[in-house]
Amino acid sequence: xxxxxxxxxxxxxxxxxxxxxxxxxxxxxxxxxxxxxxxxxxxxxxxxxxxxxxxxxxxxxxxxxxxxxxxxxxxxxxxxxxxxxxxxxxxxxxxxxxxxxxxxxxxxxxxxxxxxxxxxxxxxxxxxxxxxxxxxxxxxxxxxxxxxxxxxxxxxxxxxxxxxxxxxxxxxxxxxxxxxxxxxxxxxxxxxxxxxxxxxxxxxxxxxxxxxxxxxxxxxxxxxxxxxxxxxxxxxxxxxxxxxxxxxxxxxxxxxxxxxxxxxxxxxxxxxxxxxxxxxxxxxxxxxxxxxxxxxxxxxxxxxxxxxxxxxxxxxxxxxxxxxxxxxxxxxxxxxxxxxxxxxxxxxxxxxxxxxxxxxxxxxxxxxxxxxxxxxxxxxxxxxxxxxxxxxxxxxxxxxxxxxxxxxxxxxxxxxxxxxxxxxxxxxxxxxxxxxxxxxxxxxxxxxxxxxxxxxxxxxxxxxxxxxxxxxxxxxxxxxxxxxxxxxxxxxxxxxxxxxxxxxxxxxxxxxxxxxxxxxxxxxxxxxxxxxxxxxxxxxxxxxxxxxxxxxxxxxxxxxxxxxxxxxxxxxxxxxxxxxxxxxxxxxxxxxxxxxxxxxxxxxxxxxxxxxxxxxxxxxxxxxxxxxxxxxxxxxxxxxxxxxxxxxx
Amino acid sequence: xxxxxxxxxxxxxxxxxxxxxxxxxxxxxxxxxxxxxxxxxxxxxxxxxxxxxxxxxxxxxxxxxxxxxxxxxxxxxxxxxxxxxxxxxxxxxxxxxxxxxxxxxxxxxxxxxxxxxxxxxxxxxxxxxxxxxxxxxxxxxxxxxxxxxxxxxxxxxxxxxxxxxxxxxxxxxxxxxxxxxxxxxxxxxxxxxxxxxxxxxxxxxxxxxxxxxxxxxxx
Numbered sequence: 001x002x003x004x005x006x007x008x009x010x011x012x013x014x015x016x017x018x019x020x021x022x023x024x025x026x027x028x029x030x031x032x033x034x035x036x037x038x039x040x041x042x043x044x045x046x047x048x049x050x051x052x053x054x055x056x057x058x059x060x061x062x063x064x065x066x067x068x069x070x071x072x073x074x075x076x077x078x079x080x081x082x083x084x085x086x087x088x089x090x091x092x093x094x095x096x097x098x099x100x101x102x103x104x105x106x107x108x109x110x111x112x113x114x115x116x117x118x119x120x121x122x123x124x125x126x127x128x129x130x131x132x133x134x135x136x137x138x139x140x141x142x143x144x145x146x147x148x149x150x151x152x153x154x155x156x157x158x159x160x161x162x163x164x165x166x167x168x169x170x171x172x173x174x175x176x177x178x179x180x181x182x183x184x185x186x187x188x189x190x191x192x193x194x195x196x197x198x199x200x201x202x203x204x205x206x207x208x209x210x211x212x213x214x215x216x217x218x219x220x221x222x223x224x225x226x227x228x229x230x231x232x233x234x235x236x237x238x239x240x241x242x243x244x245x246x247x248x249x250x251x252x253x254x255x256x257x258x259x260x261x262x263x264x265x266x267x268x269x270x271x272x273x274x275x276x277x278x279x280x281x282x283x284x285x286x287x288x289x290x291x292x293x294x295x296x297x298x299x300x301x302x303x304x305x306x307x308x309x310x311x312x313x314x315x316x317x318x319x320x321x322x323x324x325x326x327x328x329x330x331x332x333x334x335x336x337x338x339x340x341x342x343x344x345x346x347x348x349x350x351x352x353x354x355x356x357x358x359x360x361x362x363x364x365x366x367x368x369x370x371x372x373x374x375x376x377x378x379x380x381x382x383x384x385x386x387x388x389x390x391x392x393x394x395x396x397x398x399x400x401x402x403x404x405x406x407x408x409x410x411x412x413x414x415x416x417x418x419x420x421x422x423x424x425x426x427x428x429x430x431x432x433x434x435x436x437x438x439x440x441x442x443x444x445x446x447x448x449x450x451x452x453x454x455x456x457x458x459x460x461x462x463x464x465x466x467x468x469x470x471x472x473x474x475x476x477x478x479x480x481x482x483x484x485x486x487x488x489x490x491x492x493x494x495x496x497x498x499x500x501x502x503x504x505x506x507x508x509x510x511x512x513x514x515x516x517x518x519x520x521x522x523x524x525x526x527x528x529x530x531x532x533x534x535x536x537x538x539x540x541x542x543x544x545x546x547x548x549x550x551x552x553x554x555x556x557x558x559x560x561x562x563x564x565x566x567x568x569x570x571x572x573x574x575x576x577x578x579x580x581x582x583x584x585x586x587x588x589x590x591x592x593x594x595x596x597x598x599x600x601x602x603x604x605x606x607x608x609x610x611x612x613x614x615x616x617x618x619x620x621x622x623x624x625x626x627x628x629x630x631x632x633x634x635x636x637x638x639x640x641x642x643x644x645x646x647x648x649x
Numbered sequence: 650x651x652x653x654x655x656x657x658x659x660x661x662x663x664x665x666x667x668x669x670x671x672x673x674x675x676x677x678x679x680x681x682x683x684x685x686x687x688x689x690x691x692x693x694x695x696x697x698x699x700x701x702x703x704x705x706x707x708x709x710x711x712x713x714x715x716x717x718x719x720x721x722x723x724x725x726x727x728x729x730x731x732x733x734x735x736x737x738x739x740x741x742x743x744x745x746x747x748x749x750x751x752x753x754x755x756x757x758x759x760x761x762x763x764x765x766x767x768x769x770x771x772x773x774x775x776x777x778x779x780x781x782x783x784x785x786x787x788x789x790x791x792x793x794x795x796x797x798x799x800x801x802x803x804x805x806x807x808x809x810x811x812x813x814x815x816x817x818x819x820x821x822x823x824x825x826x827x828x829x830x831x832x833x834x835x836x837x838x839x840x841x842x843x844x845x846x847x848x849x850x851x852x853x854x855x856x857x858x859x860x861x862x863x864x865x866x867x868x
Contacts, residue, residue, distance in 0.1 A: 431808045432815025458819065468767075472796065485789045512796065516766040518731030522815065523765045523797045 026050045026112050027101060028083070029425035032529070033444075034099075034116030041092035041120045045071075045099055046427065052082045053103035054208050057198040060087045060101045070097070080461065082106075094120050104198045106209050110136075110407065111197045136407025137197055143189030144403035147217070147257065148282065149396065150183025151250045154224055155283065156290020158247020159317070161298060162240045164291075164310040168231065169298040176228050176246075180221070183250070187218045216256035224249035254282050261406055263332065274335060281328035288321035289362075289395040296388050299381050308378040315374045322366055329359065336410035348408045355401045358394055365391045424531065428513075430522040433458045437513045437524045439471075441503065444531040446554065448501045451486060455494050455515060463494020468516040473502040475509050503530050506640050537645060551643045556580025559631060559643045568624045568649050573606060575631050577614040577641060586613035587641065591633030593618035598626040598646045624649055677705070678791035682783055684711035685776050689785040690792035692757060697798035699809040703757040704728065704770050706740060715754025716776060717744050724774035724781060726758050730766065737773060762795040763811045 031046045047060060060075035071087045078084040085101075097120065102113035136144075157176055161168040191214045195202040205211050224246040231242035255275075258264065263278035264271065295314050299307055333352050343349035365387055373384035424444035429436045440452040451471060455464040469488040475481045481504075488496035503509060513524040540548040546566035551559045558578045563571040573593055579585040590610060596603035606618030616633075626648040633641040677690030685708060692703035704726050708716040725737035743755035762768065769786040787794045799806045808816070 430815070431812040433819050434815055459823065470794070474800065485794075510800070512800070514765055514794070514796070516731065518733060519764060520815075521731065521764045521766040522812075523799075525797075525799060 027114055027116075030099065030116065031425070031427050032118045033424050033426070034118065042089060044089055045087045046078065046084055047086075047099070047101055048081075048084050048425075048427075049103060050083075052106040053085060054106040054198075054210060055085060056204070056208055057104035057200060057210075058085060058102060060085050060099065062087055062089060063098045063100065064092075064095055075101070080459075092120055104194075104210070136404060137193055139189060140193035140197060140407055141400070141403045143186050143193050144406055145186070145400045146182050147186025147190060148285075148399045148402060150179050150181075150186055150221075151254050151257075152282070152286035152290035152399070153179030153293055154183060154250035154290070155247050155254070155286030156288075156292065157294035157297075158243050158250065159287060160291045160294040160310075160314060162244045162247075164295065164313040164317075165298055166306070168239060168243055169300075171300065172294070172297050173232060175294070175297045176231075176243075180225050180228055180246075183221050183253070184218070184225070187214060187221060187253075190214070190217075213256070213260040216259070217253050220249040220252035220256065224253070250286070251283055254286070255279050258282070263335075270335075274332075277328045277331050277335075280324060281332060284321040284324040284328065285395075285399075288318045288325060288366075289392065291318060291321070292388055292395075293392055296385060296392070299385070302381075305378065307381070311374055311377040311384065315370050318366065319370065322363060326359065326363070329356070338410075348405065348410055351401055351405050351408070355398060355405065358398045358401065362391055362394050362398065365394065424528055426511075426526045426528050428524045428526045429458055430515075430524045432522060434520060434522055435464055435515055435524065436461075437515070437526070439511065439513065439526055439528075441528060444503075446503055446505050446530050448499055449503050450497065450499050451488060452491075453488055453496045453513060455496065455513075463492075464515065464517070465490070465493050466517070467496075468514075469496040470514040470516070471500075471502070472512040472514060473509055474512075475505060475507060477507055478505065481505065503528070506530055506642060547647075549645055549647070551645060553641060553643045555639060557585060557635075557639075557641065559641070561629070561631070561643075561645065563620070563622070563647060563649075566649070568622060571620050571622055573618040573620050573629065574611070575616050575618070576612070577633070577635075584612060584614040586636055587616075587633050588636055589634060591616050591631055591641070593620075594630045595620050595622065596628045596630075598628045603628075603630065622649055676792045677707075678785050680783060680785070682781055683779040685709070685716070685779050685781070686713075687772070687781075687783060687785075689770055689772075691787075694793045695801070696762060696793050696795045697801060697809075698762055698765050698795055698811050699798060701759060701761050703759050704740075706756045706772070707752075708754050708756065708776060710777065715744075715752075717742065717746065717753050719756065719776060722774070724756070724772060724776055727771040727773065728758075728760060729769040729771055729784075730762075730764060763809075765795050765797050765811075767794045 026049060028048045028050045030048065032042055045060065045062060055075065055077040058075055060071070061069050062071040064070050070092060071089055073088055075085045075087055078086050085103075087099075096117055098115055098117045100113070100115040102111065104111055154176075157172065157179065161172060191202055191205060191211075194210055194214075195205045198205065206214065227242045227246035227249060231239045231246065234242055258275055258278045261278065263274040291314060295311065298310070333356075337343055337346075337349050337352055343353060369384060369387045369391070373387055377384055424441040425438060426441075427436065427438045434457070436456050436458050438454040440450075440454075442450045442452075453469055453471070455467065455469065456462060457464060467490075469490075471486045471488065472483060473486070474483045484502045486498055486500040486502050488498045491497045507530060509528045509530060511526045511528055513526060515522055515524065537552075538550040540550070542548075546562045546564050548560060548562045551561065553559055557580065559575060560578060561573065561575045563573055565571065573595075575591065575593065577585040577587055590608050593606040593608050593616070594603040595606060606620050608616050608618045611617050626646055629645045629647060631641070631643045635641055676694045677688045679686065679688045681687075688707035688709075690705055692705040693700075696702050706724075706726070708719065710716055719740070719742065721739060725739055727737050728735040738758050740756035740758050742751070743757055744751035744753045767787045769784050771784045772781050774781050785791065797812070798809055
């Protein structure tokens with residue numbers, strides 16, 4: 001085995017031992033959940049992210065309705081739970097609160113942010129969990145672009161000048177040092193970009209795992225520089241070995257970059273396959289396009305037999321590299337984009353299309369070279385240089401697109417965050433701190449839900465298997481509603497699932513998770529606020545008549561409401577509850593009606609009078625604009641009749 | 650006509666009475682074993698960990714009369730929780746024929762359930778010559794599973810003895826682990842100190858060795 005190969009193996013082994021990386025730390029779920037209405041102020045807010053956030057560079061703040069910060073720490077790590085950040089809170093009065101978060105991924109420093117609201121004793125303004133993944137900054141894109149150009153150039157020069165040609169060309173000396181400098185500047189620039197994106201100094205970034213990942217990229221480049229230096233001074237044979245070593249180190253830096261990117265972010269058995277695929281992808285780009293640049297540098301303008309032979313050898317390898325680039329690229333796109341619609345509906349997908357189109361153009365130019373310029377290389381190098389130059393110009397654009405792509409969150413990751421946001425997720429532990437329970441309730445509205453409990457040992461995090469898990473539901477605000485239970489069946493190690501309609505009403509529920517394991521049996525108390533079902537509103541407009549709104553409030557019950565005369569000024573607000581049978585639904589106690597400006601502002605209660613068993617009228621003085629009307633009552637059987645409607649006058 | 654209405658009212662009254670009386674046994678499981686009717690549950694529900702309760706059994710014969718003449722060793726109950734089984738325990742009659750106090754046909758066995766979850770009562774023995782070997786398990790359809798008392802505690806929710814015991818059991822390994830880590834750290838610090846001293850000594854020796862050479866080189 002040659003020295004270069006040994007060095008390569010050593011480099012790969014060292015990099016394989018490096019810590020695995022995350023990509024974008026998007027919010028997966030939180031306790032309390034976005035939109036939750038709590039009876040009591042929480043002692044802390046716990047946010048769980050899709051990837052590990054770097055706590056020292058990330059922040060979480062809780063603001064009250066005036067925008068005043070009410071948290072103490074701004075976010076701190078949760079021991080043993082690297083995906084989580086917590087914010088301890090002091091006593092909070094009733095009100096709506098907004099949680100804003102900004103995370104920096106622990107390894108590659110991607111910045112994401114978002115906000116959600118929860119209420120203590122009040123319903124917060126409708127604010128779905130918003131996760132915003134910021135577009136990569138220009139300096140981050142440029143530095144990545146430089147890194148890829150430099151590394152691809154080094155890999156290409158190493159193989160073309162040692163394998164395609166019999167010895168490195170004299171004119172290549174300056175070229176090699178320029179591409180090395182571009183690669184080194186790329187890493188340094190990337191570190192500075194990460195620091196600027198995180199809003200801290202470079203020193204602070206270097207003290208985190210992000211800094212470690214930067215060193216893993218930079219050290220092989222330094223080693224490549226040393227190898228280039230040796231290659232410059234050494235005799236022919238030794239010089240070739242040193243040049244090959246420089247290429248191997250550049251490949252090692254590529255692997256370090258892959259380990260700190262999207263491919264390494266996935267968990268599970270395919271993680272290493274993804275890493276290998278991504279590495280092969282950029283390595284083959286280096287062999288193909290970096291090799292083309294090195295070939296053009298070495299060829300000069302005067303043809304010769306030796307040059308024609310080198311061009312032939314390059315063309316053969318470049319063809320294989322093109323195939324590998326296409327295959328590995330498709331596999332990565334499938335993994336990261338996941339669905340056809342994401343190709344057109346996300347920035348990431350659209351850029352993948354652009355990159356694929358550019359690669360197709362490169363393949364066409366490559367084919368022209370392969371079938372026209374290469375056979376003519378013995379007589380003239382003009383065609384090869386012209387088409388090859390065009391190829392390189394397109395390649396520079398492709399690498400720029402790649403720099404943007406690696407800074408964007410792939411649609412598959414966004415879906416993971418989005419899917420999680422559709423379920424209510426609550427976490428808890430028993431008093432004895434023997435188990436941790438994460439309970440997902442999907443979709444979280446009153447009615448049938450899927451309950452999925454993930455139970456792990458409190459200390460080791462190992463899944464708790466062979467347990468009998470039962471959920472016990474009570475509604476503290478409604479002692480008249482009896483308790484119910486739901487047994488969960490094991491579906492995976494530590495995961496127990498079942499469907500049930502136990503969450504039958506709006507409001508806050510206590511769920512005791514009973515985990516039976518003989519003498520280790522324990523109960524984990526959890527509190528869940530059921531989501532308010534999005535209302536289906538039908539508007540019936542008749543000329544000369546007020547608009548009639550039919551609001552489906554669940555259980556087959558409809559609230560018919562209208563404003564009379566439906567113009568700015570004094571209006572009568574009519575509300576009639578209709579049962580599933582089509583008859584007016586008797587409502588024993590008068591309902592409450594409130595109006596508030598839809599854009600925000602205090603709500604005022606309307607004087608309400610009864611007009612029928614289920615028909616009520618409120619008097620409302622309304623100005624021009626959009627108003628939020630809210631109705632709340634209780635049916636004879638105790639079910640809650642809540643509805644909300646925005647109307648514009 | 651009036652007699653018909655009266656009859657209807659009587660039937661409805663009886664039905665309501667039967668339903669109302671049967672409410673008392675809602676959280677018990679009833680089963681007929683040969684000619685014996687067994688009704689089993691907790692004496693107090695909801696059932697909380699750490700609080701005294703009783704395994705409650707009502708026995709009636711084929712004619713529906715309470716059985717009050719059960720011998721001391723005629724019927725025993727074994728309490729099963731997970732893979733834990735108690736010894737067969739004797740049942741105490743609730744009814745005292747001398748004083749007339751208690752409920753005829755009721756037999757109890759005192760127990761303090763210490764863990765939340767589902768319990769099984771396994772009755773073994775003989776009643777009026779009828780062999781009994783029956784198990785009754787708590788569930789939503791039978792009698793209540795045991796739950797932690799937190800839900801019913803006010804104003805403060807104090808942990809149950811079982812929860813405190815579990816916490817203590819969990820804390821000990823953590824303390825041991827922290828102690829081991831502290832010892833390891835102390836060992837590593839001592840090793841580092843030794844290495845530092847050795848390095849200082851070596852450095853000093855190097856200086857001592859180097860100084861005479863520089864002196865010799867000058868002339």
